Amino acid sequence: MSLYQKAVAGLLFxxxxxxxxxxxxxxxxxxxxxxxxxxxxxxxxxLVNLRRFLVKIxxxxxxxxxxxxxxxxNPEMVRSVADLQRLPLLDKATIxxxxxxxxxxxxxxxxxxxxxxxxxEPLIFYLGNERVSHDVAAKRRATRWWGxxxxxxxxxxxxxxxxxxxxxxxxxxxxxxxxxxxxSAFEMSQANLxxxxxxxxxxxxxxxxxxxxxxxxxxxxxxxQGIALxxxxxxxxxxxxxxxxxxxxxxxxxxxxxxxxxGYGGRDAGFIAHAxxxxxxxxxxxxxxxxxxxxxxxxxxxxxxxxxxxTHLFTSExxxxxxxxxxxxxxxxxxxxxxxxxxxxxxxxxxxTDFVTASDGTILHGLALIYVLRDMAGVANFRxxxxxxxxxxxxVVPREFLTAGMIEEIRQGLQARLGQEVVIExxxxxxxxxxxxxxxxxxxxxxxxx
Numbered sequence: 001m002s003l004y005q006k007a008v009a010g011l012l013f014x015x016x017x018x019x020x021x022x023x024x025x026x027x028x029x030x031x032x033x034x035x036x037x038x039x040x041x042x043x044x045x046x047l048v049n050l051r052r053f054l055v056k057i058x059x060x061x062x063x064x065x066x067x068x069x070x071x072x073x074n075p076e077m078v079r080s081v082a083d084l085q086r087l088p089l090l091d092k093a094t095i096x097x098x099x100x101x102x103x104x105x106x107x108x109x110x111x112x113x114x115x116x117x118x119x120x121e122p123l124i125f126y127l128g129n130e131r132v133s134h135d136v137a138a139k140r141r142a143t144r145w146w147g148x149x150x151x152x153x154x155x156x157x158x159x160x161x162x163x164x165x166x167x168x169x170x171x172x173x174x175x176x177x178x179x180x181x182x183x184s185a186f187e188m189s190q191a192n193l194x195x196x197x198x199x200x201x202x203x204x205x206x207x208x209x210x211x212x213x214x215x216x217x218x219x220x221x222x223x224x225q226g227i228a229l230x231x232x233x234x235x236x237x238x239x240x241x242x243x244x245x246x247x248x249x250x251x252x253x254x255x256x257x258x259x260x261x262x263g264y265g266g267r268d269a270g271f272i273a274h275a276x277x278x279x280x281x282x283x284x285x286x287x288x289x290x291x292x293x294x295x296x297x298x299x300x301x302x303x304x305x306x307x308x309x310x311t312h313l314f315t316s317e318x319x320x321x322x323x324x325x326x327x328x329x330x331x332x333x334x335x336x337x338x339x340x341x342x343x344x345x346x347x348x349x350x351x352x353t354d355f356v357t358a359s360d361g362t363i364l365h366g367l368a369l370i371y372v373l374r375d376m377a378g379v380a381n382f383r384x385x386x387x388x389x390x391x392x393x394x395x396v397v398p399r400e401f402l403t404a405g406m407i408e409e410i411r412q413g414l415q416a417r418l419g420q421e422v423v424i425e426x427x428x429x430x431x432x433x434x435x436x437x438x439x440x441x442x443x444x445x446x447x448x449x450x
Contacts, residue, residue: 001149008151008178016174017136021109021129028137034286035141035340042341043081046285046313051078053313054321061319063101081289082299089297089309090323092123099124107317114374115268122374125268128317135271138284142274146236146261148207151178155200157210157218159185159367181205185214188355189362193221197229204232208256212239213355216248217363219255230257238263243349264348269325270312273345280336281345288312290345291322292331302331308348356386357447359419366443372413378406383432384414386445392418394426402428 017024034045054075057064068075073086095102103110103126110126140150148154175182181203183196196218200208208215215237222229234256239248240263249260264281265272270288273281283290291299292306300306308329312320332344355363366384373382373396381397394410396402411424418424 002151004179005149005151009149012177013150017133022133022136023130024133024136024140027133028140031137031141031286032144035342037341039335039341039343042285042343046289047078047081049286049313050081050084050289050311051075053311053316053319054078056316057104057319057321060104060106060316061102062105063098064319064321066101084289084291084311084322085299087322089293090321092324095123095125099126102318104128104317104319110317113267115266123268126318127267128315130317131270131312131315134287134314135265138271138287139274142261142263142271142276142282143207143238145274145276146207146238146259148235152206153203154178154180154207154209155183155203155205156180157183157185157196157208157214159211159365183210185211185365186368187362187364188214188217189360190221192362193218194225197222197225197227200229201227201232204234206233206235208234208237208258210237210239211242211365212244212248212252212260212262213242214365215239215256216251217355219251222255223251229255232256234258236261240265264327264345266325269310269320269323270315272308272310273348276336276338276340278336278338280332280338281348282336282340282342283345285342287314290331290343292329302333303346305330305347356384356392356418356443356445357389358417359389359422364417366445368417369414370442372417373410376406376409378403381432382442384443386443386447389422389447391423391425394424395429395432396426397429397432402426 014025034042037045058068058075059065067073067087071086077083107126107128110128113125113127115123115125143149181199183199184192200218219229236258237252237256237260239252239260244260244262252260259277261275261277262281263271263274271284272288272290273283275281289311291309291311292304293309294300294306305328308325308327309322310320310325311322328349330346332346334344335341336344356366356369357363369384373379373384373394378399379396380399383395385393385395387393392414394414396406396410398406407426410426414424415422
């Protein structure tokens with residue numbers, strides 16, 4: 001560790017979190033200890049946190065106060081995680097229908113968020129400082145499993161647009177101090193890929209973070225160009241938000257000369273699980289209860305595949321209780337050889353977001369197109385299908401009806417990203433067919449990119 005890294009982790013980061021009103025440092029310190037609890041001790045800690053959480057939201061959140069009364073559910077009498085099964089599953093439609101009643105009466109400083117758009121209908125929800133503190137702490141703990149930490153040089157290949165408002169300037173300054181650099185995953189053109197490779201060689205980061213498809217594309221480009229990236233001292237490549245395919249893992253590890261650490265979670269569901277060096281995907285059990293359910297909502301035992309449902313125990317200001325992620329997964333029947341008492345996800349399916357190819361050959365992350373439609377007030381749902389470089393079809397489920405103005409806004413937005421000569425066919429449909437997993441795919445590309 002360098003002196004600068006120690007200063008960032010020991011001084012700048014705690015100050016940053018304190019100024020934001022977060023308890024991240026204390027939460028992280030506790031997590032570093034609790035991860036080594038025996039499985040039965042971990043289960044007991046989880047139960048204590050669950051009961052505290054349910055008692056609090058029953059008193060402060062209008063929606064759950066009424067629901068508990070209707071079901072004659074007394075959270076103080078919860079004696080097992082299995083007692084959660086008395087409560088209904090929470091889906092996006094329910095959150096949309098009861099958004100205001102899901103806010104705690106004593107909530108302060110809630111921040112509005114949207115889902116990324118790659119795993120179901122767009123969802124507006126709110127996060128409080130408690131939830132953010134726990135997610136940041138869990139992420140830091142998982143990062144440290146791989147011998148890297150806050151303050152080590154990091155390159156992030158991500159799809160969040162950077163708009164230089166006052167808050168974004170503060171964020172850029174923070175990233176500079178913390179030695180984190182963002183490369184946009186929206187435009188993966190040959191020219192940009194070359195710049196990305198050059199920047200990685202110049203910065204010599206200790207870690208990479210990004211979509212698996214983005215890092216695999218950079219690796220593929222470097223390999224085709226004969227540019228070596230495996231001697232830069234990169235210790236680990238963290239990937240998340242999409243399903244990690246074997247060929248992507250192999251390409252990333254081969255090119256960068258480091259292991260790939262897969263992560264699973266989302267803005268809505270939280271920091272659910274992350275891989276340790278032994279290869280197990282550990283669930284953040286101090287913070288959440290994870291259930292696997294069948295199509296009828298029945299709990300499935302370890303080893304059986306079903307939908308992943310999560311209850312985040314530190315979302316009391318805007319609760320996620322038995323929240324349906326839409327992803328399919330399986331709990332492991334065995335603990336990990338690393339010795340941590342955190343339970344293990346044996347597999348996760350989903351989180352697949354395709355790349356699309358613009359008319360000039362630029363490869364764009366699917367989220368670049370999703371952002372065009374996801375916040376349109378008149379659009380309830382949609383699917384974008386890139387049939388070819390010259391033709392993209394858009395199916396829209398309108399909240400009322402599809403207007404000529406909406407069609408033109410969609411057409412202009414997509415052509416601005418794909419090329420003015422690309423034909424954009426927009427059609428109105430009453431519903432969109434779900435995949436076998438129960439999820440939507442917003443973007444389907446029939447043009448091979450990675």
